[in-house]
Amino acid sequence: MFETINIAKGVNVHVNETTQFKTINFSIKFKDKLTNEKASARSILANVLQHSNEVYPSHTALRMVLDDLYGTSLYIDSSKRGNEHVVTLNVETVNDQYLSEKGVLEKVLNLMYIVLFKPNFEHELFKESIFLREKNAIVQRIESVFDEKTRYAQQRMMELALPNHPASITSNGTIKDVENVTNEQLVAEYKEMVTENEIEIYAVGDVAPEMIASHIREFFHFKDREGSIAVPPLELVKPEQSHVLEYEDMKQGKLHMAFFTPITFRDEKFPVMQLMNGVFGGYAHSKLFVNIREKESMAYYVSSSFASQFGLMFVLAGIDSKLEEKAVTLILEQLEEVKKGNISDIELGQTKALLINQLKEALDSARGQIEIYDQYMELTDKFEPEFMINRWKNVTKEDIAAVAQQLSLEMTYFLSGKGDEKDA
Amino acid sequence: MHKVEFEQLEETLFHEKLGNGLNVYILPKKGFSKTFATFTTKYGSIDNHFVPQGETEAIKVPDGIAHFLEHKMFEKEEGDVFQEFSKQGASANAFTSFTRTAYLFSATDEIDKNVKTLLDFVQTPYFTEKTVEKEKGIIAQEITMYDDQPDWRLYFGIIENLYENHPVKIDIAGTVESIQNITAEHLYTCYNTFYHPSNMVLFIVGNVDPEQMMELVKEDQAQKTFEEPTEIKRIYPDEPKEVAIKERVLEMSVQKPKVFYGIKPEKVDMIGTDMFKHELAAQLAYELLFGRTSDFYHHAYENDWIDESYSFDYSLENGFGYALIGSDTHKPEILIKEIKQTLQKAVEKWPFGQEDLDRVRRKKIGFFLRALNSPEYIANQFTHYAFNEMNLFDVVPVLEGLEVADLQNAFALVSHESQHSVFTIMPTKKDA
Numbered sequence: 001m002f003e004t005i006n007i008a009k010g011v012n013v014h015v016n017e018t019t020q021f022k023t024i025n026f027s028i029k030f031k032d033k034l035t036n037e038k039a040s041a042r043s044i045l046a047n048v049l050q051h052s053n054e055v056y057p058s059h060t061a062l063r064m065v066l067d068d069l070y071g072t073s074l075y076i077d078s079s080k081r082g083n084e085h086v087v088t089l090n091v092e093t094v095n096d097q098y099l100s101e102k103g104v105l106e107k108v109l110n111l112m113y114i115v116l117f118k119p120n121f122e123h124e125l126f127k128e129s130i131f132l133r134e135k136n137a138i139v140q141r142i143e144s145v146f147d148e149k150t151r152y153a154q155q156r157m158m159e160l161a162l163p164n165h166p167a168s169i170t171s172n173g174t175i176k177d178v179e180n181v182t183n184e185q186l187v188a189e190y191k192e193m194v195t196e197n198e199i200e201i202y203a204v205g206d207v208a209p210e211m212i213a214s215h216i217r218e219f220f221h222f223k224d225r226e227g228s229i230a231v232p233p234l235e236l237v238k239p240e241q242s243h244v245l246e247y248e249d250m251k252q253g254k255l256h257m258a259f260f261t262p263i264t265f266r267d268e269k270f271p272v273m274q275l276m277n278g279v280f281g282g283y284a285h286s287k288l289f290v291n292i293r294e295k296e297s298m299a300y301y302v303s304s305s306f307a308s309q310f311g312l313m314f315v316l317a318g319i320d321s322k323l324e325e326k327a328v329t330l331i332l333e334q335l336e337e338v339k340k341g342n343i344s345d346i347e348l349g350q351t352k353a354l355l356i357n358q359l360k361e362a363l364d365s366a367r368g369q370i371e372i373y374d375q376y377m378e379l380t381d382k383f384e385p386e387f388m389i390n391r392w393k394n395v396t397k398e399d400i401a402a403v404a405q406q407l408s409l410e411m412t413y414f415l416s417g418k419g420d421e422k423d424a
Numbered sequence: 425m426h427k428v429e430f431e432q433l434e435e436t437l438f439h440e441k442l443g444n445g446l447n448v449y450i451l452p453k454k455g456f457s458k459t460f461a462t463f464t465t466k467y468g469s470i471d472n473h474f475v476p477q478g479e480t481e482a483i484k485v486p487d488g489i490a491h492f493l494e495h496k497m498f499e500k501e502e503g504d505v506f507q508e509f510s511k512q513g514a515s516a517n518a519f520t521s522f523t524r525t526a527y528l529f530s531a532t533d534e535i536d537k538n539v540k541t542l543l544d545f546v547q548t549p550y551f552t553e554k555t556v557e558k559e560k561g562i563i564a565q566e567i568t569m570y571d572d573q574p575d576w577r578l579y580f581g582i583i584e585n586l587y588e589n590h591p592v593k594i595d596i597a598g599t600v601e602s603i604q605n606i607t608a609e610h611l612y613t614c615y616n617t618f619y620h621p622s623n624m625v626l627f628i629v630g631n632v633d634p635e636q637m638m639e640l641v642k643e644d645q646a647q648k649t650f651e652e653p654t655e656i657k658r659i660y661p662d663e664p665k666e667v668a669i670k671e672r673v674l675e676m677s678v679q680k681p682k683v684f685y686g687i688k689p690e691k692v693d694m695i696g697t698d699m700f701k702h703e704l705a706a707q708l709a710y711e712l713l714f715g716r717t718s719d720f721y722h723h724a725y726e727n728d729w730i731d732e733s734y735s736f737d738y739s740l741e742n743g744f745g746y747a748l749i750g751s752d753t754h755k756p757e758i759l760i761k762e763i764k765q766t767l768q769k770a771v772e773k774w775p776f777g778q779e780d781l782d783r784v785r786r787k788k789i790g791f792f793l794r795a796l797n798s799p800e801y802i803a804n805q806f807t808h809y810a811f812n813e814m815n816l817f818d819v820v821p822v823l824e825g826l827e828v829a830d831l832q833n834a835f836a837l838v839s840h841e842s843q844h845s846v847f848t849i850m851p852t853k854k855d856a
Contacts, residue, residue, distance in 0.1 A: 020797075022793050059722060060722045063717045064783065068786060069790075070787070070789060133726065144679065144731075144733065147575075249677035250572045251572050252571070297560070297561030298561065300565040318569050320565070346511065349511065350511050351510075353511065353513030354513060356533075357513040357531055357532050360457040364456050
């Protein structure tokens with residue numbers, strides 16, 4: 001899929017030359033370890049760099065150039081994966097073979113260089129007004145999670161279950177940490193990011209790997225770097241409380257359950273756990289969907305998900321607030337079924353078919369190819385879909401039952417409507 | 425089978441209208457693993473007043489019925505269709521909008537079987553009083569979930585403000601109360617009226633051989649019997665030009681206020697090329713006035729009147745439409761005033777020329793080319809355009825034909841103050 005060219009120590013270019021897409025996609029990923037402080041600073045940094053630079057000092061000026069380049073999309077996001085924090089510059093531009101104008105690609109690469117390496121400095125600091133504005137934007141972004149009650153409930157549960165653990169640190173950090181970041185710290189963080197971080201550069205489109213690598217060498221001049229040393233995964237510690245009930249002014253109750261599993265992305269049982277999650281609550285044919293939604297008519301959504309980086313499995317359901325106990329009982333009953341190996345051949349076959357379909361489908365988007373390849377790089381040098389498909393194929397019901405038996409319920413969190421407070 | 429080549433886009437679209445009236449479109453995509461198919465009926469939440477097939481008197485049906493019907497289509501005497509798709513490695517879904525109900529699947533394997541399953545399940549209604557009753561609990565939870573989503577409430581809040589009589593103001597899923605009145609008989613009436621092949625479009629995009637696929641669909645349809653197609657008589661109330669409610673506030677559990685400024689277009693009876701041209705011209709006009717490169721945006725962002733949630737949109741259907749501008753904001757009054765002034769200034773003196781038009785046009789063409797990578801986008805947008813007698817693949821030529829005056833004219837249809845309205849969500853006041 002991707003051809004890798006090393007252009008400096010700790011800096012790799014991965015290119016997938018393909019005519020599948022009418023556009024060319026780039027991602028430049030800067031990887032560092034994850035802490036609340038770093039996540040906070042680097043989220044501000046992502047916004048500041050995206051907002052302006054030396055050549056295009058205003059947001060408007062930068063956006064106008066992008067519009068002129070056939071609406072090239074350019075954004076910088078901050079995300080996390082396990083113990084890592086990743087700042088990514090994402091660019092998608094039209095392939096100029098569909099246009100009458102040529103030379104668009106060079107212009108776009110030059111713009112990417114400007115965005116990353118020509119910041120809008122004043123007296124060796126980021127322009128103060130922009131620094132303050134973008135700091136404020138991140139605070140508002142963190143606050144806005146509260147408005148979406150499903151996301152908010154999940155975040156509350158994580159804070160309560162695993163305080164200060166990478167699993168509960170968000171990619172934007174905390175309001176307090178964002179507010180504490182100074183302009184000086186941000187400049188230091190910026191310098192560290194561009195000179196010391198490990199960098200993975202991706203390109204997907206009708207472009208030759210050597211051509212992209214030589215453009216990158218020419219435009220970016222990346223120097224050697226050590227990169228961050230891989231931090232071993234942190235142990236999960238038992239939450240202080242196993243059941244938490246909170247209230248908000250809302251109508252639907254939000255049930256969130258957290259289970260620990262010793263199996264993570266790096267474990268050889270990882271594919272088994274993916275299947276277990278699929279059979280249990282990952283799909284519309286799963287035990288949770290069929291029994292809680294279709295048979296009991298209790299919920300519109302009820303599903304499970306596997307956070308493979310940390311060894312966590314979650315169950316989420318939106319239910320009437322009065323039915324918490326009943327829902328928990330029914331969910332655990334379904335888990336018991338999986339533990340006992342009460343899985344039909346059909347259920348097993350459906351889950352395998354859908355996992356395969358999902359993977360292949362994800363690879364039909366350039367962004368999907370980049371994210372999957374970047375993640376699996378840790379496990380295999382040359383990722384192809386068969387790498388996972390073969391592992392899933394051999395999994396049996398007994399294997400699934402065995403990993404299900406290793407799950408332990410650590411916390412049940414229920415966010416309930418305010419109107420129900422009196423009855424509770 | 426008709427074959428239309430779009431040379432510059434390097435796409436070939438295959439089309440055939442079958443004997444039973446069904447329009448089938450196939451767009452092969454080289455290099456893709458997946459195939460995405462949508463089977464869509466021109467029947468949405470606004471079609472609540474109509475003459476049932478084979479009858480002469482118009483009836484009104486309970487709110488939320490098109491959406492309810494969508495849910496019930498998946499259940500058959502022998503079980504759930506999701507199970508069938510899962511076995512064949514496909515993920516299936518459906519959605520109901522104001523004007524359409526779409527059933528879809530995407531799969532990388534067993535495409536023929538999945539297409540058959542899609543056609544069969546949508547063309548085999550099965551409703552009983554018992555299964556209808558059972559669904560009420562699930563849909564009630566869906567409605568409750570949306571009730572707690574401030575962005576959804578904001579969107580519907582502004583549409584309720586804009587429209588006095590038109591059913592677009594009714595929530596697509598109805599209410600917990602309105603769905604209680606739905607019966608299996610209602611569902612059959614709606615199904616028989618709106619799910620005739622002549623009122624539907626099948627769009628298949630992805631890794632398929634067009635000839636072979638068209639044969640498969642034709643054969644399938646030839647084996648099934650349908651009534652003769654009759655014209656569907658839909659009844660919509662008269663709608664005044666002015667907005668129904670100028671201003672309204674709702675309290676919810678949010679951390680900062682949310683605002684939508686809404687505009688009701690003056691002319692909503694366009695169809696085909698006129699509609700296409702108008703919609704694109706209005707979208708470009710709004711891009712210039714409220715997009716990321718506008719003076720308005722720059723000013724509002726720097727002053728912290730808007731944040732990352734800021735959005736604007738112009739959308740048109742036959743019979744209704746709306747322009748919306750909004751954001752989470754600590755300063756709702758100032759933001760509303762600024763939007764009003766921006767519109768007012770553009771009414772007094774149109775501020776944009778050829779260079780501005782060229783820039784936003786390039787942006788829009790680039791967006792369209794990017795979107796062609798997405799089978800989902802193609803299938804959904806294509807159907808939206810097809811139901812309004814337009815062709816998605818004409819976007820670029822229509823855009824290229826637009827002039828500054830077209831933008832100005834499109835804007836003139838949405839500029840009068842009596843067509844403007846504001847909806848705000850405020851954080852719930854905390855009890856002392």
